[in-house]
Amino acid sequence: MFEVHPKLAEDCITIGSFGLCRLLLMNDANYPWLILVPEREGVMEIYQLSQEHQQQLLRESSRLAQGLAEDFGADKMNIAALGNVVPQLHIHHIVRYRNDPAWPAPVWGKTEAKPYQHGQIEVLRQRLHRLFADLAPVS
């Protein structure tokens, strides 16, 4: 039975599911920051997924990265699987701009998270569902 790690559930808003991966929005308005979590219990590293699921993860990741880069006008995408604090495999997809608060450093540990206002979250949720038409709702 898959469940999103409590720390991710606390820091993020659930946007939907791509089939293999749950799509989460980091509740930090400093950056458009999405996270993919493969809906598989007990996986910490990409190589622990089956070959088939690794390839599906790559397809979902590349589609997400390209969609975000184009729609949000990214200067660079930052993609990372770290997991030193939250061991459940999750892959960051962060839209970076040359004028964002951490540029050119990686975002971690640079700024306090700036929670979204409720209205902003709904606007973003709708934008992401328009952008990725096969993003299924998660009950």
Place this chain on the structure above:
Amino acid sequence: MFEVHPKLAEDCITIGSFGLCRLLLMNDANYPWLILVPEREGVMEIYQLSQEHQQQLLRESSRLAQGLAEDFGADKMNIAALGNVVPQLHIHHIVRYRNDPAWPAPVWGKTEAKPYQHGQIEVLRQRLHRLFADLAPVS
């Protein structure tokens, strides 16, 4: 004509080639830190590679990550494509330990790089070539 970006060439030691990707060792003895650079000119993002090369990158990355994790006894692998400073696509594969100098933070910006001694580099090069038998020399 593919060439490793001058900043990567300055910071790293070339170990070999997996076929698609050049394997570089970051010259920082604080962490076992390897970098894959797809040998394709002008690529900044994973999604800009062809589908076939994306899948090959994933295979080379997963093999590298699993080999390093097992042989170096990692507590966690950190895998990241950032590229805010060096735009040429390159994917970090960093062996992390609970007692390393940056744990649990990401490694970037935490410690000054600690260059290897020449003898250490040769030992590591031989260890990596034993670990990954199909790692071809780069002339």
